[in-house]
Amino acid sequence: MTPSERIAKCFRDVLDAISLIEAWVEASGGADQAICHDIKTRSAIERQLLVISEAAIRLDRLDPTAARRLAVGVDWAGIRGIGNFIRHKYDDLDASILVDVVRNRLIGLRDACVRAVDTLEGE
Secondary structure, eight states, rough: OOOOHHHHHHHHHHHHHHHHHHHHHHHHTTTHHHSSSOHHHHHHHHHHHHHHHHHHHHHHHTTTTTHHHSTTOOOOHHHHHHHHHHHHHHOOOHHHHHHIIIIIIHHHHHHHHHHHHHHHHHO
């Protein structure tokens, strides 16, 4: 696999995780319901947020400029950091933070990753 293909795979991993989160949130009746009232769905969402965080870390290791260059305007440091937050604050994780991420952050990330994959596949 070429470096460009590995980078594209990281972006696709983010997109796959977002798709799962969106499907679970919709099936639960919204972000509040999914995160605050359904422990299994919340756990699944947290797991996919960890996948997104790990994909961002891998992107940074593969090419420290790729994420910023190909997916402009995304808070990549914050995405990498949310994984640590979930792992280390699991017992004191404020549900409102997760709801905010699901409601307000994933759409922009998804759109940026789609553009990145399109750019990489067009090269």
